[in-house]
Amino acid sequence: MVAAIRAAPSAATRAVSLLRTVQYAHPPNCPCHSNPGHHHHARPQVDRYAQHTGRRGFASPVDLSQQKEYAFEMAASSIRFGPGVTQEVGMDFKNMGAKRVCVVTDSTVRHLTATKQVEEALSREGIEFTIFDKVRVEPKDSSIKEAIDFAKPYNPDAFLAVGGGSVIDTAKLMNLYTEYPEADFLDFVNAPLGNGRPIDKKLKPLVAIPTTAGTGSETTGTAIFDLVAKKAKTGIAHRNLKPTLGIIDPLNTKTMPSAVKASSGLDVLCHSLESWTAIPYNQRVPRPTNPILRPAYQGANPISDIFSLSALRSTVKYLPRAVKDPEDFEAQSEMLLAATLAGVGFGNAGVHLCHGMSYPISGQNPGYKHAGYEVAHSIIPHGVSVAVSAPAVFRFTGPSNPERHLAAAEAFGVDISNVKCEDAGAVLADAIAAFLTDLGDQPKGLKDLGFTSEHIDALVEGTIPQARVLMLAPGLQTELEKEREQLRALFEDSMAY
Structure with missing residues (x-):
């Protein structure tokens, strides 16, 4: 990520701006360090550990369902930024050891330069691939299921999404449900519309190449779609869904209307x-x-x-x-x-x-x-x-x-x-x-x-x-x-x- 930001225009200005941002952030106080006596008394320190984690120390366990969070995690895909980096994707899959790649796109992007560069890059490295180009813009559960049905029999060992957020989100769910082939579609969907089942397996590599400048889906573990029967958008969110690599190539957004x-x-x-x-x-x-x-x-x-x-x-x-x-x-x-x-x-x-x-x-x-x-x-x-x-x-x-x-x-x-x-x-x-x-x-x-x-x-x-x-x-x-x-x-x- 640091390398990506350095490669961008006005990098020095951006770095200064990012550092200054901290002045505005006013981060919430650390639950330990907010107490001035934390470092001076051993017994209260153990008691606080029990309070924070619910584990038995000198204090009794607490009901975590009624307790506020005390920690946060950071998760994001690896990011590569620069004009022309799309041509490197074949080497990326070769470096991963991938031999069969499912390329996911939509009917419009299928005919744009980004997809053509992907095909050339994969062919250059001798990687077998197939293309699914029926992603729906603003996907529905039916279009997601169609994509999953395409991916399952092909059984790729990696996925490549080329397109906007709809394409990247669809590829995430193709990856998920090929890894859990017997799962019901609603198993992983966010509660209360779905069952909210956590993703407890590592999924196959997914490389995302965005062709729109908006969703940020190349960095996140979230996939959104319309659940038609409920007349509402919902989705699936878990860190394991996030792409392995986001290839951020400004040349791919030049054709956006x-x-x-x-x-x-x-x-x-x-x-x-x-x-x-x-x-x-x-x-x-x-x-x-x-x-x-x-x-x-x-x-x-x-x-x-x-x-x-x-x-x-x-x-x-x-x-x-x-x-x-x-x-x-x-x-x-x-x-x-x-x-x-x-x-x-x-x-x-x-x-x-x-x-x-x-x-x-x-x-x-x-x-x-x-x-x-x-x-x-x-x-x-x-x-x-x-x-x-x-x-x-x-x-x-x-x-x-x-x-x-x-x-x-x-x-x-x-x-x-x-x-x-x-x-x-x-x-x-x-x-x-x-x-x-x-x-x-x-x-x-x-x-x-x-x-x-x-x-x-x-x-x-x-x-x-x-x-x-x-x-x-x-x-x-x-x-x-x-x-x-x-x-x-x-x-x-x-x-x-």
């Missing part, structure tokens, strides 16, 4: 904002009884903070340029790097309300088709579905941590020197709304997507099962009826901005 650049970039924007403002990791409940049960999305932490805030600053600076000028290669490169940085940030800290609300927005699409997307079906692109609620969401979450919301507003260029803490949420909401408006061709609320007040109840009910992300939302009530009231108000506020 302007609308795709905008939507993908809005996903980066919300990834960074949500992970930066998520509840601190040591406020999450329950504490896991075993490290394997610690979720991928853990809450804001000092390391994720650095990646998230840096990605936010880059997105604000470079996304408008990338959308407006198809020849601005610097802006495109910086957005691809920002997507990866945000992926590391949210892949460990998590996202919250914008994403939780986006899943029913996409899954309950009343018939909207976003301009610039060459698909036959109606579609609310993921970046659009998350950004449309962002002004309302951050107005709501502002009181939870005014300092962080003001730091985010400052990233948009707002002078925060005289802003009162109680106005932090409103100031950030206004900054986001102005940014979205200036970007152009974006729906200015749910009404522009075809939703009316009559849809709100269904949108609320489609959001409630997204417990994996809602648990990280600052200020959201845990009592069900109060949660419903808050979500209803948020959807109402998202009708227009």
Whole structure:
């Protein structure tokens, strides 16, 4: 990762910026070092160990289901960044000892330069491969199952995803279910929509080559899809799903249409904002009884903070340029790097309300088709579905941590020197709304997507099962009826901005 960042443009400036970010991070106090007497008395130190871990020391075991988290983990794929690195992928698989590779893409990317380079690179190293090119943009459970059915009889010893987040997520699940061929599809799906079974095996190597600058899926252990029967997006999240290697080649995003650049970039924007403002990791409940049960999305932490805030600053600076000028290669490169940085940030800290609300927005699409997307079906692109609620969401979450919301507003260029803490949420909401408006061709609320007040109840009910992300939302009530009231108000506020 360090080498990748050094290879990027303006590396020295970025390094200084990353270090300065720590000043804003205000990491949660370490549960040990927050007590000034920790290092001076042996007996309390052992008692604290029992309190933190639930293991029997001098203190009695505690019920971990009622205890807050005390630790966080960092997990991310290995990353290689640089123009032209796609051509190295054949050597990568040869170095891994892979002989049969399943290449996963969609019908559009199948005919682009990225896929052609992959075919040449694999052939050059004498590696057998087959191509699955039927990935659906914004995948459904049915399209995921079709992909799994393709992979099982081929029985590859490695996977290669070439495309956007839909392609990479589909490849992750092909990898998972070929390793667990007898598993029911819902076994690993996030609870409560699925059974939330942990992945207790090491999966086969997966190399991801993103061709869009948005999802950060090349770094994360998360795969998202529509569960049609429930009319909601859900997915599977576990560290073992993350790709072995992400090959981040700016040349592969040059052909992105302007609308795709905008939507993908809005996903980066919300990834960074949500992970930066998520509840601190040591406020999450329950504490896991075993490290394997610690979720991928853990809450804001000092390391994720650095990646998230840096990605936010880059997105604000470079996304408008990338959308407006198809020849601005610097802006495109910086957005691809920002997507990866945000992926590391949210892949460990998590996202919250914008994403939780986006899943029913996409899954309950009343018939909207976003301009610039060459698909036959109606579609609310993921970046659009998350950004449309962002002004309302951050107005709501502002009181939870005014300092962080003001730091985010400052990233948009707002002078925060005289802003009162109680106005932090409103100031950030206004900054986001102005940014979205200036970007152009974006729906200015749910009404522009075809939703009316009559849809709100269904949108609320489609959001409630997204417990994996809602648990990280600052200020959201845990009592069900109060949660419903808050979500209803948020959807109402998202009708227009």
